[in-house]
Amino acid sequence: MTRTCLTIILAAGKGTRMKSDLPKVLHPVGGLPMVMHAINAAKTAGTDKLAIVTGHGSELLDDALKANGIDAQTCIQKEQLGTANAVDAARSVINEGFDDVIVMFGDTPLVRPETLIEARAKLEAGVDVVVIGFETENPFGYGRLVVKDGQLTAIVEEKEANEEERAITFCNGGLMAFNGRTLGGLLDKIDNNNAKGEFYLTDAVAVANTQGLQVEAMVASEEDVLGVNNRAELANVEQIWQQRVREKHLLDGVTMTAPHTVFFHHDTKIEAGVIIEPNVFFGPNVSVEKGAKIRAFSHLEGASVGANAEVGPFARLRPGANLSEKSKVGNFCEVKNADIAQGAKVNHLTYIGDASIGAGANIGAGTITCNYDGMNKFKTTIGEGAFIGSNSSLVAPVTINDNAYIASGSVITNDVPKDAVGFGRARQETKPGLAVKLRARIKAIKEASKKV
Structure with a gap:
């Protein structure tokens, strides 16, 4: 025209x-x-x-x-x-x-x-x-x-x-x-x-x-x-807009098992072949590439998800979270301002912030990158093939080099060289028979409280 x-x-x-x-x-x-x-x-x-x-x-x-x-x-x-x-x-x-x-x-x-x-x-x-x-x-x-x-x-x-x-x-x-x-x-x-x-x-x-x-x-x-004059009408318009966007994504080759529970932002980019499970929320500036799976109850904002990657269930990706191809961020994990390289896994109950995780690395359950000292943010770098044992705290700035191991329950404050094993925990001690005395003491305290 x-x-x-x-x-x-x-x-x-x-x-x-x-x-x-x-x-x-x-x-x-x-x-x-x-x-x-x-x-x-x-x-x-x-x-x-x-x-x-x-x-x-x-x-x-x-x-x-x-x-x-x-x-x-x-x-x-x-x-x-x-x-x-x-x-x-x-x-x-x-x-x-x-x-x-x-x-x-x-x-x-x-x-x-x-x-x-x-x-x-x-x-x-x-x-x-x-x-x-x-x-x-x-x-x-x-x-x-x-x-x-x-x-x-x-x-x-x-x-x-x-x-x-x-x-x-x-x-x-x-x-x-x-x-x-x-x-x-x-x-x-x-x-x-x-x-x-x-x-x-x-x-x-x-x-x-x-x-x-x-x-x-x-x-x-x-x-x-349709015009908007009050909050009720605004909510109705939002519902119609969301339904339009859902239908467009479905017709473009995106799978949604419960479309009415998925919410999009106006700039959400989803490629064909993506699978989205129920109750997923997309905030601003999110892109998801082909073959990725976004599992139930996940919240994404300011994040990019690579091809064939997996997110969730119950995962939160915050701004700056970049997941490469075939990487995984699993249940009850939060990622912010971090690069997760190809094939790396962050599976359970973990916080990764201000970090770089190398290809094929495995982050154990309960791992935390301690990136904030109350005033400043610091970076954690984890190399390719590294293995971080469960319940580890990595105190930034710190680097875990390629193929290094971190023992479970460690607090790591210094860099760990390539192919090394890092321990950061007290040595276990075992006291034979002490449990019997401990139970007796606890029972006595309980009985005393009942008499008061």
Whole structure:
């Protein structure tokens, strides 16, 4: 599509029903602010320029746009006098001249690019105003789209609709697209002669009809135009978004035994052939390569999992955890800022932080890399083929070289050379018969306590 396109995203509302200090459009869906979902859809649909209409919390919104690398022109709506007034706040950008202008809302994060592309195609075919609507079995409360001979003649609000109009199930979704050459003139003709004294963008339909312009409504899914006004609606949108992502991964060749229990982040990357067991949570910046298995009740964030590696069950991978091919991090293990090389195993009840573990190394149950002294972090290096016995504490900075052994229960404070065995524990002593005396003493203490 060679036509130029401006997308105006309305994001000035206070969102008081969210009961939050955070502007409504910055509340996340899939870990990404709602407004960013709308922006991404617009960009995928081929928009050339973004204008974000802001008001409440504009500084926070500006920061979010910068953090996500978004180049957009922000326009301030000084007073909230309706949707047409909000669009008019971007008049200077509109006047730059675009073939298409799409008007979206920052709190409708589920809109698909395909919906916007379809609206633009109608503009290219000669339509002047496109209203994106949806069909619903329960239209109560929505504005009805009145269509006659293919022309959208009116948008009638619930309280103003007659009995025949209330029976209409084709409803206004709020999103609109305009011929950029006529939008300014339509805005000039919209008045605030209504109960609230506001300027409504939907009145552009009536204005366009009086000018003999072509006005059409198109059908999108109800999900596409679903807005968020409170926390309950936010949770519902999150659920729908998660289900969409699950379905995409399943169709792309990812196996999930209980998909509804798996939660993704917007930037999660999963290759085909990965197996994900129930109750797995993916936080930001996670990638999983083909053939890997993520077992039940694991939590991953800021981690990369190599091909045919295995994680969990009940494992936690924190930022900087990098697992190479065929490595394993098993049950009740935590890994942070550490490289686990090919074939290395961290099987049970272990913490590995600020560390490098060589290929084929084996880390016994209960091992801890003691990386923090209360003020500073230090690194533990474990060489290829090394064997760390169970219940060992490796006090960083320390290096266990290739093929070295660490005896179980050791506290290691010094480097261990290649092929050496490191011991760091007291020598065992055995006292024959002492257990009998010990039991008698314990029993006496117990009996004495009963008499008190």
